Amino acid sequence: MLEIKGLRKIYYGKLGGVEALNGADLTVGPGEIIGLFGENGAGKTTLLKSILGFQSYEGKVLLDGEKINRGNIGRLSFATCEHSFFPNLTPLSHREFYRMHFGTFRDKRFEALMDFFELPMRKVLKSYSTGQKNQFEVILALCQGADYILMDEPFAGNDIFNREDFYKVLLGILEPQETIILSTHLIEEVERFVGRAVLLRKGRIVGDVTTLELEEQGRSLKEYIMEIYGYRPDRVNKALGDLTDGGY
Amino acid sequence: MRDADRRKLYSRGRFIKKARAAGKLTDLWNPEKLFPPGYEYEWERNSVVLLFGIGVGLSLQFFGRLYQAAEVLYEYTDRRRVLREDAIAASFGHLVTGHWGLYVPLVLFLTAMMIYHYSYYYRVTRSIYLMRRLPRRGVVFKSCVLGPLTGLGMAAVVLALLYLLYYGIYVLVIPGECLP
Amino acid sequence: MKEEKKGKGMGPALALWALLARSSIYKILAVLVLMVPAEVILFCRNIKTEYHTLTTTVESSHISVVFLTALGLVYFALVWTEGQLDSRSGGTMLRLRLSGSRIFWIKTAYNTACLVLLFAVQIWLCIWLVGVYGREAEEVYASPQRLFLAFYRIDFLHCLLPMAEAGKWVRNVLLLLSFGMEAARRAEKTEYIQPILLYVLTANWFVSLLGGNVIDWICIILYTVLIVVNVRQVREKEREEVQSNA
Numbered sequence A: 001m002l003e004i005k006g007l008r009k010i011y012y013g014k015l016g017g018v019e020a021l022n023g024a025d026l027t028v029g030p031g032e033i034i035g036l037f038g039e040n041g042a043g044k045t046t047l048l049k050s051i052l053g054f055q056s057y058e059g060k061v062l063l064d065g066e067k068i069n070r071g072n073i074g075r076l077s078f079a080t081c082e083h084s085f086f087p088n089l090t091p092l093s094h095r096e097f098y099r100m101h102f103g104t105f106r107d108k109r110f111e112a113l114m115d116f117f118e119l120p121m122r123k124v125l126k127s128y129s130t131g132q133k134n135q136f137e138v139i140l141a142l143c144q145g146a147d148y149i150l151m152d153e154p155f156a157g158n159d160i161f162n163r164e165d166f167y168k169v170l171l172g173i174l175e176p177q178e179t180i181i182l183s184t185h186l187i188e189e190v191e192r193f194v195g196r197a198v199l200l201r202k203g204r205i206v207g208d209v210t211t212l213e214l215e216e217q218g219r220s221l222k223e224y225i226m227e228i229y230g231y232r233p234d235r236v237n238k239a240l241g242d243l244t245d246g247g248y
Numbered sequence B: 001m002r003d004a005d006r007r008k009l010y011s012r013g014r015f016i017k018k019a020r021a022a023g024k025l026t027d028l029w030n031p032e033k034l035f036p037p038g039y040e041y042e043w044e045r046n047s048v049v050l051l052f053g054i055g056v057g058l059s060l061q062f063f064g065r066l067y068q069a070a071e072v073l074y075e076y077t078d079r080r081r082v083l084r085e086d087a088i089a090a091s092f093g094h095l096v097t098g099h100w101g102l103y104v105p106l107v108l109f110l111t112a113m114m115i116y117h118y119s120y121y122y123r124v125t126r127s128i129y130l131m132r133r134l135p136r137r138g139v140v141f142k143s144c145v146l147g148p149l150t151g152l153g154m155a156a157v158v159l160a161l162l163y164l165l166y167y168g169i170y171v172l173v174i175p176g177e178c179l180p
Numbered sequence C: 001m002k003e004e005k006k007g008k009g010m011g012p013a014l015a016l017w018a019l020l021a022r023s024s025i026y027k028i029l030a031v032l033v034l035m036v037p038a039e040v041i042l043f044c045r046n047i048k049t050e051y052h053t054l055t056t057t058v059e060s061s062h063i064s065v066v067f068l069t070a071l072g073l074v075y076f077a078l079v080w081t082e083g084q085l086d087s088r089s090g091g092t093m094l095r096l097r098l099s100g101s102r103i104f105w106i107k108t109a110y111n112t113a114c115l116v117l118l119f120a121v122q123i124w125l126c127i128w129l130v131g132v133y134g135r136e137a138e139e140v141y142a143s144p145q146r147l148f149l150a151f152y153r154i155d156f157l158h159c160l161l162p163m164a165e166a167g168k169w170v171r172n173v174l175l176l177l178s179f180g181m182e183a184a185r186r187a188e189k190t191e192y193i194q195p196i197l198l199y200v201l202t203a204n205w206f207v208s209l210l211g212g213n214v215i216d217w218i219c220i221i222l223y224t225v226l227i228v229v230n231v232r233q234v235r236e237k238e239r240e241e242v243q244s245n246a
Helices: A044-052 A091-101 A107-116 A130-143 A160-173 A211-217 A221-229 A236-247 B003-021 B042-061 B063-072 B099-120 B138-175 C010-047 C055-063 C061-096 C102-134 C146-153 C155-160 C167-187 C191-206 C214-245
Strands: A002-013 A016-028 A032-038 A056-064 A076-080 A150-154 A179-183 A196-201 A204-210 B074-075 B080-085
Touching: A002 A044, A016 A044, A016 A204, A032 C214, A044 A076, A044 A150, A044 A179, A044 C214, A076 A130, A091 A107, A091 A130, A107 A130, A107 A160, A130 A150, A130 A160, A130 C102, A179 C214, A196 A211, A204 A211, A204 A221, A211 A221, B042 B063, B042 B099, B042 B138, B042 C214, B063 B138, B063 C146, B099 B138, B099 C191, C010 C055, C010 C061, C055 C102, C055 C146, C055 C155, C061 C102, C061 C155, C061 C167, C061 C191, C102 C146, C102 C155, C102 C167, C102 C214, C146 C155, C167 C191, C167 C214, C191 C214
Parallel strands: A032 A179, A032 A196, A076 A150, A150 A179
Antiparallel strands: A002 A016, A002 A056, A196 A204, B074 B080
């Protein structure tokens, strides 16, 4: 169980402090697939990085009752749109590296995914296309052998067929104890894939609902998010009206 | 290089590559292990060799100083070169004064490289996110400092041998009775 | 349809100059603002100490170390900000309709101007500090020709403003040009080993004895090689650009 209690993070800059997270509370059980949604600057990336201990924060992050430390950090993996692999190494070298450092590395899964997505094993990663790099980044996160797989907008730059394939493969290969926390803007795409949606707004968790509950209510995820955000569809027409009246 | 030699070298290289790939060859000396993963260390190695070479090249001024120190011990009497009475040569330490300064660029460069290695984890990709998730302690620190420290150690050993050689030459050139 | 020619007017060049200045001038001014009081404090602390001549005052105050640190900070600020500019505003620069080689020369001119500014501030500061010494120090140590003699007797001041020594003038000019070019070219690459190597060598060998010596020659050769290599690379890139546009 991953428990987040009262998570707070302030970034200090020239114009004072910006509160990226303001008392976020979340409990994630094993085997869940959670979609983390929110507008730009809502605090999604900050939340994921705080869980992994990449930055200081106030509050608590506990993994099965223990703080995240060297002993249990291997149970968390991370895939980011910024990419965390070594660009001058090949996938083969990355496999060696992961084997050396993570005793739970899944060789079979790695080979199967590389084969499925037709990624060359002996080519250095800096020569990969953006889409291929994204795929490889996610493959590494999935094959580390972690129980909690955190993904921060991993599909930025991938085509729709690529993404669809990935969701299907992911659902097929995940084991019952593996948990995914996926931060993305692609609401309609991941709706069929995630089991739970957590909504962030201005550093707070403003919504937490399972897709089953939404189904029972007869609402889509997009409608739910629009309602929570107070999104007004008429504002576009109003803005256009103002602009055209102004002679632009 | 003759074609036969080139073929032999190439085939040996391929043999080593195959053996490594099959896991049959343990790397006794693999410089890649001293640096961050995927770091292209060739430029750094060449710079270290250049700095070391410049330092050693400039240290050859020792021979000029040694020559002058030796000449001062003699005088010319009736066109004969004769050792001066009670002549004492400059000490070896005096002849190599300031030599340590020749290697300061090397030390500074290698120190700067330790910081540069850390910045490697932030360039192009954010591999620091991977490194900070490793269960083993000190992997990042070791990857940043091992290479430069090894370079410093090797330079120290070579310089120790070099100055031992210089001292040997000094003892050979300066007459025994004139040694300080 | 007529192909658009690369802009030859002053407009795009000034726009690039403004872009460069906007991204780095405050950092450079900050370095100067820190350097000047640091040197003044270090120098003035040493003036009244017994038996201190101007030479020993300058040497014991280690203002050369402060200057060389400032040189490093300015140089790496230029390397880093131009690298950031290239990666984040590369598209904007291409829309200025300047050829790659023109961009390089404008960057080189800007970088060199920043370094000349640093040298000018340091020289002016040294002249002022010598004046302060003249007023504060005991009469026996202060001679009417102290300013002229200072730039001959004190190695650091002499290397800063070499007076009649042509070799050091050549070295300094080549130093400024090579630093300027390296910062302009480095923006296109992500490796910084060459700039670090160049700075480490310069910082160690900038202060050298009066009269030409081996180290000055090594520096002249090093800077010349860097300048030639950079110019060649720019020309090759320009040729490739012309061929691909043809």
